[in-house]
Amino acid sequence: MSQFDLATLEKIVAERARSGDANSWTAKLFSRGTGKAAQKLGEEAVETVIAAVSHDRQELISESADLLYHWLVVLALEGVSLDEVMAELESRTGRSGIAEKAARKE
Numbered sequence: 001m002s003q004f005d006l007a008t009l010e011k012i013v014a015e016r017a018r019s020g021d022a023n024s025w026t027a028k029l030f031s032r033g034t035g036k037a038a039q040k041l042g043e044e045a046v047e048t049v050i051a052a053v054s055h056d057r058q059e060l061i062s063e064s065a066d067l068l069y070h071w072l073v074v075l076a077l078e079g080v081s082l083d084e085v086m087a088e089l090e091s092r093t094g095r096s097g098i099a100e101k102a103a104r105k106e
């Protein structure tokens, strides 16, 4: 099982955004701003949907990775942290009591 996680990728994105490296896609996207990055996010979302409805498993994995990366870039450009999104998701678990049920099973 992969040990890689979104928090690590969020840190990489922040570091690459600051790098100013001409070879960095992240730095390039940051320099072009939220409009361009959000456009790329939308394209990756559509490509993910196409892979899913095509039942193309490998493409679905690849496009999902592109989607999550570009999503983190857009969050960073807008000053939203992954933690804030996770807190929002966590708050929703309370609605069904599912988190408490899962915790009781541990």
Ligand SMILES: N=c1c2ncn([C@@H]3O[C@H](COP(=O)(O)OP(=O)(O)OP(=O)(O)O)[C@@H](O)[C@H]3O)c2ncn1[C@@H]1O[C@H](COP(=O)(O)O)[C@@H](O)[C@H]1O
Binding pocket: 012, 013, 016, 023, 024, 025, 026, 027, 065, 066, 069
């Ligand atoms: N996870 C990613 C990642 N996923 C996708 N991409 C890039 O996203 C870009 C967009 O994909 P497209 O197929 O749409 O590319 P394109 O056709 O060249 O783009 P356009 O012509 O539409 O502008 C590609 O250049 C991919 O390389 C990524 N670029 C970077 N990362 C991560 O960010 C780190 C830092 O990367 P750099 O910023 O490039 O150093 C990497 O080590 C990775 O961990």
